[in-house]
Amino acid sequence: MENIKIDDICRFKFLSNIKFDSKGDNACFLVHEANVDKRGYNSNLWIYTGTSEEYHQITCLDKGKNFMWDKDDKHIIFQDYREQKEDSTKYFKVHINGGQIEEYFEIGRKVNSIEFINENQYLFTSTDNPVKEKELHQVEGDYVIVDEIPFWNNGSGYISKNRNRLYIFNVETGKYSPITSEYMNVESYTFQDNKILFIGQEYENKMRVENNIFMYDIERQEIIQISPEDRFSYSYASFIDKDEVIFSGSDMIKHGNNENHKFFIMDLKTKGIKCLTPELQVSLWNTVGSDCRYGSSPTMKMKKDKLYFTTSEEGHSYLNRIDKHGKIERILEENGSVDSYDIYGEKVAFIGMRGNKLQEMYLKNGIEEIQKTHINKWVMEERKISKLERISTESDPGIIVDGWVMKPVDFEEGKKYPAILNIHGGPKSAFGEVFFHEMQYWAGKGYVVFFCNLRGSNVKDNAYSDIRGKYGAVDYKDIMCFTDEVLKKCPYIDEKRLGVTGGSYGGYMTNWIIGHTDRFKAAVSQRSISNWISKFNTTDIGYYWVEDQNKATPWSDVNKLWDHSPVKYADKVKTPTLFIHADEDYRCYFAEGIQMFTALKYHNVESKFCIFKGENHELSRSGKPINRIGRLKEITEWFDLHLKV
Numbered sequence: 001m002e003n004i005k006i007d008d009i010c011r012f013k014f015l016s017n018i019k020f021d022s023k024g025d026n027a028c029f030l031v032h033e034a035n036v037d038k039r040g041y042n043s044n045l046w047i048y049t050g051t052s053e054e055y056h057q058i059t060c061l062d063k064g065k066n067f068m069w070d071k072d073d074k075h076i077i078f079q080d081y082r083e084q085k086e087d088s089t090k091y092f093k094v095h096i097n098g099g100q101i102e103e104y105f106e107i108g109r110k111v112n113s114i115e116f117i118n119e120n121q122y123l124f125t126s127t128d129n130p131v132k133e134k135e136l137h138q139v140e141g142d143y144v145i146v147d148e149i150p151f152w153n154n155g156s157g158y159i160s161k162n163r164n165r166l167y168i169f170n171v172e173t174g175k176y177s178p179i180t181s182e183y184m185n186v187e188s189y190t191f192q193d194n195k196i197l198f199i200g201q202e203y204e205n206k207m208r209v210e211n212n213i214f215m216y217d218i219e220r221q222e223i224i225q226i227s228p229e230d231r232f233s234y235s236y237a238s239f240i241d242k243d244e245v246i247f248s249g250s251d252m253i254k255h256g257n258n259e260n261h262k263f264f265i266m267d268l269k270t271k272g273i274k275c276l277t278p279e280l281q282v283s284l285w286n287t288v289g290s291d292c293r294y295g296s297s298p299t300m301k302m303k304k305d306k307l308y309f310t311t312s313e314e315g316h317s318y319l320n321r322i323d324k325h326g327k328i329e330r331i332l333e334e335n336g337s338v339d340s341y342d343i344y345g346e347k348v349a350f351i352g353m354r355g356n357k358l359q360e361m362y363l364k365n366g367i368e369e370i371q372k373t374h375i376n377k378w379v380m381e382e383r384k385i386s387k388l389e390r391i392s393t394e395s396d397p398g399i400i401v402d403g404w405v406m407k408p409v410d411f412e413e414g415k416k417y418p419a420i421l422n423i424h425g426g427p428k429s430a431f432g433e434v435f436f437h438e439m440q441y442w443a444g445k446g447y448v449v450f451f452c453n454l455r456g457s458n459v460k461d462n463a464y465s466d467i468r469g470k471y472g473a474v475d476y477k478d479i480m481c482f483t484d485e486v487l488k489k490c491p492y493i494d495e496k497r498l499g500v501t502g503g504s505y506g507g508y509m510t511n512w513i514i515g516h517t518d519r520f521k522a523a524v525s526q527r528s529i530s531n532w533i534s535k536f537n538t539t540d541i542g543y544y545w546v547e548d549q550n551k552a553t554p555w556s557d558v559n560k561l562w563d564h565s566p567v568k569y570a571d572k573v574k575t576p577t578l579f580i581h582a583d584e585d586y587r588c589y590f591a592e593g594i595q596m597f598t599a600l601k602y603h604n605v606e607s608k609f610c611i612f613k614g615e616n617h618e619l620s621r622s623g624k625p626i627n628r629i630g631r632l633k634e635i636t637e638w639f640d641l642h643l644k645v
Contacts, residue, residue, distance in 0.1 A: 001384050003409055003444030006632055008383070009291075009437050010034040010625050013375045014041075015351040015359045016295030016340050021073040024344025025050045026096060028067065028076055029351065029361060031057070031375065032294040034625035041294055041625070045076055047096045048349070048361060048372055055361070055373050058098045065295075068116055077104055079111065105171050112164060117191050120172045125189075128165040130182040148205045150540040154587040154617045166198060168218070179216050179223070187211060190302065192239040194218045199234045209257055209544050213237045213247060226268065235261050235284065236309075238302040240324050243268050246276075246307050248284055248300070255466040257548040258428045260284065263307070263322055276326030281461040286310045286317040288337045288432035289424050291621050291628075292358055297340035297351070310338050312458050315402065315432035319350065334369055337434045353434040356385055384409040386443035388433050393485035395455075395478045402459070403452025403482050404431065405490055406443045416494040418643035419448035421483060421520070423502030423509045427456030427475065428465050438620070438632055445636060446644075448493050450486045454478035456505070469551040471564045472512045479509065480517070496521065497643045501635060503527045503620060504588055508566065511596050514577055515569030522642035523577040524635045527588045527617055530596035532561040538589045570599035576606035578638040580631060582615035582623070610634050 011033075018029040027048045032041045042062035048055040058076065067078035075093045089111040093104040107124065114124040146152075146160035153159045163185045169176040180186055181202060189198035196216040201208060211234050213227040227234065230251065237247040245268060248261040261284050263276040285299040300309045306321045308331070319332035319341055331348060332338055339359060341350035348364040358376035362369050379385075386406040395401050408417055420442055424431050431451045439449045453459045454475045456467040467475055487495050500520045502510045507528025514523050529535050533554050536546040547553050552560040562568055577600060581593035593609065600607040612631065615623045619631060 001382060004383050004385070004437065004440040005444075006441055006636070007629055008379070008441075009628055009632075010036055012292055012358055012379070012437070014292065014294035015361060015373075015375070016293070017067075017297045018340050018342050018349050018351055018361065019067075019069060020342045020344045020347075020349060021069050022071075023073060024347055026073070027342065027349045027361070028069065028096070029340070030065065030067070030295055035062070036625045039624040039626055041622075043295070045078060045094070047076075048363075049096075053372065056098070058094055058096060059101070061101070066111070066114060068114070071116075071119075077116075079114075105174070107169055107176060108174075109167070109176065114169075115189075115191060117168075120170055122169045122171065123189065123191060123196065124167050124169055124176075125164050125186055126167060128163050128178075128182055129161045130163075131161045148207075149543055150207060152586045153540045154585060157584070164200075166196070166216075188236065190238040193242065195239070197237045197239065197245065199237055206543075209233060209252070209548075213245070226266065226271070228271075228273070233257070233261075236300045236307075238300075238307065240265065240302070240305060240307065244324060246302075246322075246324065248309075252548075255462045256468050257545065258465065260462055260465070263326070265324055276322065276324075277328070280328075283312040283428075283458045284309050285312065286338060287312040287426070287429045287458040288315060288317050288434055289429050289436075290337065290353065290434045291437050292353075292435050293339060294622055301341075301343065303343045308341070308343055310341075312430055314459050315430055315453060317432070319348065332364065332369070335433055337432060356387065356433065356435055358435050383440075384444065385435075386440060386449075391450075391452075391482075391486060391489060393481050395481040396474070399455065399464075399478070401452050401454055401478045401482050403450060403486075404433070405486055406439060406449040407492075408446045408448060409443050410446070411492075413492075415492065416497075417446060417448045417492055418497035418499065418639070419450060419486075419490075419493045420639060420643075421479070421498065421500045422449060422451040423479065423500070423506035424451070424453075424457070425502070425504030425506050426458065427454075427467065427505040428458045429505075430458045438635075441632065442636065442639075445640075447499075447639070448490065450483075450490075452479065452482040454482070468549050469560075471508070471550065472516075472566075475509065476512060476516065479513070483519075495519075499523065499639045499643050501526065501639075504617065505529070507588065507593075510577075511566030512569075514573045514575040515566050516572070518574050520575055522639055523575045524580065524638055525577055525593070525596065526580045526631075526635075527582065527585055527619070528566075528579070528592055528596065529588055530567040530592045530599075531565045533558065533565065534591060534595065535588070536561070538591060540586045567595050567599050570596060571603050573600055573603065573605050576638075576642055577608075578634065579607065579609045580612070580619075580634065581609070582612045582617065582619045584615060585617045585619075587617040608638070 014032040032043045045059045064078045090106045091104045093102045109126040112125045151160045166179040166186045167176045184202040186200040201211040210231045216223045234249040240246040245266045250259045250261045308321045316335045337353040339351045361373040388404040392402045499522045501524035503526035507525045510525040536542045579593045579597045581590035597609040
């Protein structure tokens with residue numbers, strides 16, 4: 001067996017968006033893989049057949065996404081992104097046994113999402129821009145006009161006046177018509193009995209954090225807002241019966257924008273609202289990080305009279321369901337990660353990570369989970385995999401920080417090894433016991449790798465994840481205490497050869513650490529934050545997220561923002577540092593990396609800046625394969641240069 005290679009990321013298969021047919025016999029899902037030559041990813045449809053328990057690929061067009069089952073349960077309707085045009089979208093039909101692909105229908109708009117609602121009608125969303133539609137911005141020259149915030153969005157570019165608008169399409173007539181107004185931005189929608197529920201907000205000039213729930217009656221062609229006018233953030237809404245709606249959300253009062261959402265039920269007749277889960281404090285989506293996923297999947301699904309949802313707890317994600325009375329049942333309870341799922345009766349098909357393996361499809365029809373695909377089995381057969389060893393420490397009284405250590409795969413007793421501390425993003429994200437390519441690669445290169453879920457992480461209750469106003473304080477203490485505990489329990493680590501790295505919030509913490517301690521011999525700061533003042537005014541979420549997380553704005557308390565900014569302490573840095581940023585990262589704009597890099601260079605600290613052109617905040621997870629390899633190569637070579645001496 002060989003050690004994990006840097007370009008293995010191009011051989012891994014990533015699975016997403018599994019869906020049962022109407023009888024629960026077969027399941028369709030997407031399989032994605034890197035295409036280095038075309039600097040992207042191939043996405044094809046696969047079928048799992050329940051009767052034969054076999055699985056096979058049914059398309060080879062490489063760009064099949066956004067699919068649904070046809071009403072005959074024998075065909076899959078899908079969008080081929082090769083046929084995507086600026087002003088229209090083609091849909092095709094293919095038999096589940098493969099064969100000839102037929103063109104099915106075309107919608108005269110670029111479609112973002114689509115759902116079948118009845119015999120001839122579909123719901124879909126499409127990006128509208130009322131200003132561009134009126135040709136007010138159709139000017140000559142190579143420039144863009146923006147007049148609202150956010151004016152750009154990570155992964156989408158300039159978005160001023162763009163709205164995700166909801167439409168109804170009639171497949172017989174080929175005509176479509178908008179449901180929502182031109183300034184309404186639709187975030188999600190569900191359908192039942194000629195009524196559409198959707199979450200969104202109508203705004204001009206400044207998008208708000210809060211939103212509302214609306215109901216559209218197809219027969220009456222009428223929209224009404226059913227949520228109260230209170231400041232509230234809604235994440236999901238669906239009918240649980242004809243007179244009641246179940247939804248999730250938060251008033252953001254006690255723990256801010258990142259407060260974990262609870263479940264509520266609304267009586268449509270009386271408009272009365274009751275919280276079903278007043279004591280629930282866990283995350284209602286999967287935040288267990290990995291660099292071995294691609295594609296998106298819904299985290300909540302309504303099936304008959306129960307709502308299914310994933311939670312993230314203690315570094316694992318689980319599948320649960322809740323009824324209208326607030327009774328919660330754990331459906332998938334094994335440790336690991338649930339990345340996509342579908343339900344038929346008591347049968348569960350899901351894409352998950354189990355036992356330090358990459359994604360596979362699993363089926364649970366009773367008590368036991370059974371792995372049904374072995375698409376990535378070659379990894380376990382051909383590569384050495386480092387096991388995760390759990391380590392916990394008490395940072396403050398009653399505050400337990402959990403984490404893991406990975407030994408080099410060719411570990412030898414009595415030998416001293418360099419080590420890399422890896423810090424996750426978020427901060428409301430989490431590390432867990434799942435496959436992580438970059439860390440397995442470092443373990444194969446002779447490094448000990450250690451990482452933890454410090455305060456701010458999405459692993460315990462709201463209080464643990466709430467570090468508003470305390471960035472660089474309690475989280476820094478946690479990570480230093482965890483580092484001390486790792487060095488105490490792992491005498492094979494050479495404490496004079498420690499490296500630190502992290503991305504996004506992890507990049508912020510890397511910048512903070514090098515300005516407050518010299519214990520690390522090398523650092524790599526990725527897509528980082530260095531200055532809360534500039535972060536507020538330049539990024540897509542900065543104007544509301546910075547205020548919420550720091551309890552200050554540049555006008556209410558500029559000194560607080562500056563005190564928590566790593567660049568303030570750049571004159572104390574001695575650690576050689578590599579900065580990695582993408583020039584289209586609008587979540588942590590690359591001016592953040594420039595500021596810290598310039599400050600270190602000014603103070604004569606060894607540093608280097610690596611800018612990836614045409615990439616965004618998702619470089620390490622879904623960037624172009626060649627750039628993902630380049631990023632990992634630069635990081636590893638920097639650590640090799642400074643830690644293997």
